[in-house]
Amino acid sequence: MQLAQRDHISRVLSVARSNDVSKDRIQRSWLRCIEEYDLDPTRPTPAHIIEHSQLRQHREQIEDFLLVARTGMEQLYKRVCDLGYVLLLTDASGVTVDFIGNDRWEGELRRSGLYLGADWSEARAGTCAVGTCIADLSPITCHQIDHFDSSHIALTCNSAPLFDPTGALLGVLDISALSSPSPRESQHLALQLTVMYAKMVEDANFMRFFHEAYVLRLGAAWPMVDASGEMLLAFDADGVVVGANNGARRVLRAGSDRGVSCALVGSSLDSIFREGSAEVWRIGRNALLNERTALTTFDHDVFYAHVISPSVAPGRRTELAQMAEPDVSAPALDRLAGDDPQMQRLIRQAKRLVNKSVCILLHGETGTGKEVVAKALHESSDRCDKPFVAINCAAIPESLIESELFGYTAGAFTGGRSKGMKGLIAQADGGTLFLDEIGDMPIHLQTRLLRVLAEKEVTPLGSDRAQPIRLTVVAASHRDLRKLIADGLFREDLYYRLCGATLYLPALRMREDKTYLINLLVAEEAAEMGCEADIDPAAMALLCGHAWPGNVRQLRNVLRFALAVSDSGRIRVCDLPDEFMEPSLAHRPAPQAPAPTAMSSMAGSGPRWSEREGEWLLEALQRHKWCVTAAAAELGLCRATVYRRMKRHGIVPPNQL
Ligand SMILES: Nc1ncnc2c1ncn2[C@@H]1O[C@H](COP(=O)(O)OP(=O)(O)OP(=O)(O)O)[C@@H](O)[C@H]1O
Numbered sequence: 001m002q003l004a005q006r007d008h009i010s011r012v013l014s015v016a017r018s019n020d021v022s023k024d025r026i027q028r029s030w031l032r033c034i035e036e037y038d039l040d041p042t043r044p045t046p047a048h049i050i051e052h053s054q055l056r057q058h059r060e061q062i063e064d065f066l067l068v069a070r071t072g073m074e075q076l077y078k079r080v081c082d083l084g085y086v087l088l089l090t091d092a093s094g095v096t097v098d099f100i101g102n103d104r105w106e107g108e109l110r111r112s113g114l115y116l117g118a119d120w121s122e123a124r125a126g127t128c129a130v131g132t133c134i135a136d137l138s139p140i141t142c143h144q145i146d147h148f149d150s151s152h153i154a155l156t157c158n159s160a161p162l163f164d165p166t167g168a169l170l171g172v173l174d175i176s177a178l179s180s181p182s183p184r185e186s187q188h189l190a191l192q193l194t195v196m197y198a199k200m201v202e203d204a205n206f207m208r209f210f211h212e213a214y215v216l217r218l219g220a221a222w223p224m225v226d227a228s229g230e231m232l233l234a235f236d237a238d239g240v241v242v243g244a245n246n247g248a249r250r251v252l253r254a255g256s257d258r259g260v261s262c263a264l265v266g267s268s269l270d271s272i273f274r275e276g277s278a279e280v281w282r283i284g285r286n287a288l289l290n291e292r293t294a295l296t297t298f299d300h301d302v303f304y305a306h307v308i309s310p311s312v313a314p315g316r317r318t319e320l321a322q323m324a325e326p327d328v329s330a331p332a333l334d335r336l337a338g339d340d341p342q343m344q345r346l347i348r349q350a351k352r353l354v355n356k357s358v359c360i361l362l363h364g365e366t367g368t369g370k371e372v373v374a375k376a377l378h379e380s381s382d383r384c385d386k387p388f389v390a391i392n393c394a395a396i397p398e399s400l401i402e403s404e405l406f407g408y409t410a411g412a413f414t415g416g417r418s419k420g421m422k423g424l425i426a427q428a429d430g431g432t433l434f435l436d437e438i439g440d441m442p443i444h445l446q447t448r449l450l451r452v453l454a455e456k457e458v459t460p461l462g463s464d465r466a467q468p469i470r471l472t473v474v475a476a477s478h479r480d481l482r483k484l485i486a487d488g489l490f491r492e493d494l495y496y497r498l499c500g501a502t503l504y505l506p507a508l509r510m511r512e513d514k515t516y517l518i519n520l521l522v523a524e525e526a527a528e529m530g531c532e533a534d535i536d537p538a539a540m541a542l543l544c545g546h547a548w549p550g551n552v553r554q555l556r557n558v559l560r561f562a563l564a565v566s567d568s569g570r571i572r573v574c575d576l577p578d579e580f581m582e583p584s585l586a587h588r589p590a591p592q593a594p595a596p597t598a599m600s601s602m603a604g605s606g607p608r609w610s611e612r613e614g615e616w617l618l619e620a621l622q623r624h625k626w627c628v629t630a631a632a633a634e635l636g637l638c639r640a641t642v643y644r645r646m647k648r649h650g651i652v653p654p655n656q657l
Pocket residue numbers: 335336337364365366367368369370371372373436437476478520521552553556623
């Protein structure tokens with residue numbers, strides 16, 4: 001143990017043993033750690049990171065709030081990442097349910113507990129910003145030796161509590177750094193920033209929660225009221241308060257000047273403001289003129305006021321109820337999954353987004369079904385009769401992306417078609433543009449794409465006339481776009497434009513509905529082949545127990561292969577590729593596509609296989625940007641065989657067309 005840690009331990013012990021009652025907040029927490037939580041300062045404890053399945057449960061409890069908080073976190077991170085801070089969002093129990101950090105320090109961050117799933121409750125981690133903020137329900141900096149556990153004394157952490165619209169603690173927003181200057185004052189601004197963003201997140205959550213109600217924003221400073229009112233009061237069409245944020249709860253009270261006060265929520269505006277609800281309605285009616293007026297409480301405090309009308313007309317209650325319960329009929333989305341909780345959540349979120357004019361970003365490993373989700377979103381929307389145009393930015397050679405995307409006019413460049421070409425973006429007009437592997441888009445084209453999204457018009461190469469365009473964009477990536485931003489490879493402003501909402505697809509190995517998916521894929525493949533098929537229980541068990549590194553695409557390939565070799569229409573264990581035959585190997589990674597032996601042995605087994613071989617080969621080549629070596633590795637073939645089969649199927653790389 002280092003000297004600094006030893007000194008720290010004796011300081012904690014001596015403070016805890018002293019009879020001095022004038023302990024500060026940090027010292028009171030040290031005492032709690034020893035007396036209430038039975039923690040021992042002489043035994044530094046490593047960070048506790050909970051299991052993935054437990055983390056999922058914690059996240060599910062506050063799933064809607066996480067979406068709101070994420071936007072605020074992204075903005076805050078932009079402001080502090082260059083200073084070495086990372087961001088944590090914990091739930092009310094202190095478990096980190098969202099995290100933004102720099103991958104470069106991943107190992108060290110994980111060891112220090114600045115990581116997704118880390119438990120920062122006082123009872124587990126000792127005095128720390130999150131835990132002590134939860135205990136005292138107020139913002140705090142826990143700087144270096146303020147920490148109870150000597151393994152945390154290098155860290156500096158700033159936390160602010162987040163309350164829900166009923167005033168209950170929802171979680172904690174925290175910015176922390178692995179190292180920092182010694183003076184505590186170095187953290188002053190960091191704490192203020194954390195408090196400010198916590199309030200912004202809380203307010204955004206309040207507005208989401210009360211989007212059917214009127215909201216009165218109140219503040220002491222005239223120009224700031226509509227941007228950041230300190231107090232928020234939600235009220236209904238009868239002028240009765242239905243919600244109040246923490247600021248309003250602290251300052252306002254209901255009750256006339258006769259001095260009898262009662263709970264704010266449930267009271268009439270008449271009992272809070274001398275001017276009464278009539279004046280509040282007048283301000284509301286003039287909201288379009290952006291009018292703010294002062295209101296006086298019965299305690300003689302004067303606040304400037306601004307009224308925000310419900311984001312949806314209060315008359316449309318039935319419709320609103322449907323929006324809250326996103327039970328819209330969307331069979332294309334419903335059929336994506338069985339009873340896997342993560343996929344069910346994704347489907348619920350997707351249903352809410354179906355006809356909203358926001359860009360959607362899909363994250364997930366390769367082959368998890370991002371394009372399938374994008375298509376299902378399109379089919380469930382009002383745009384379903386308009387085009388769905390999918391572009392794989394990784395599959396088109398860089399030299400061709402620009403003309404493919406934006407199109408070109410006649411004579412725009414040598415080698416182009418004589419009549420010019422309509423670009424893919426223009427082809428998607430009125431429908432959905434699916435930009436797969438957006439992280440692979442060259443940076444200069446990101447700038448052009450950003451302009452298309454911002455200005456809603458596209459200009460083909462060689463033209464100076466912009467064409468208006470109506471687009472709904474769904475983008476997807478299996479890469480960490482924030483890391484690409486940090487490395488200067490992805491435009492931050494494009495990222496924020498694309499991630500109006502972000503949906504995460506689970507890897508197949510995490511899914512609990514494999515049986516459903518296998519039956520679905522078998523039925524789809526059988527229909528393709530024009531036959532009927534099913535799968536026997538032993539084969540189903542083997543498939544469900546597999547690790548599936550290649551996700552649903554790999555599963556589909558395996559089932560396709562098994563169906564092709566099965567002579568009865570029922571998939572049995574002996575029809576599966578070799579690695580499934582021996583149960584002990586069930587967790588060994590399976591190839592992305594039918595194994596080489598499978599491919600070669602199938603070569604002569606009938607027309608179905610050879611008909612599809614060219615298609616699979618083409619898909620693999622496109623997935624690997626036409627790198628024959630990589631496609632050959634995925635298919636388990638040697639390069640020469642891939643070249644031979646490309647020739648056999650007339651497959652020519654785009655740069656040789
Ligand atoms: N929920 C699903 N239902 C049916 N098929 C699915 C589902 N999810 C994925 N698939 C199948 O898995 C394969 C891969 O899906 P998709 O192309 O959508 O994945 P992806 O995540 O977009 O892959 P990539 O990252 O390589 O672009 C396809 O054959 C698709 O039909």
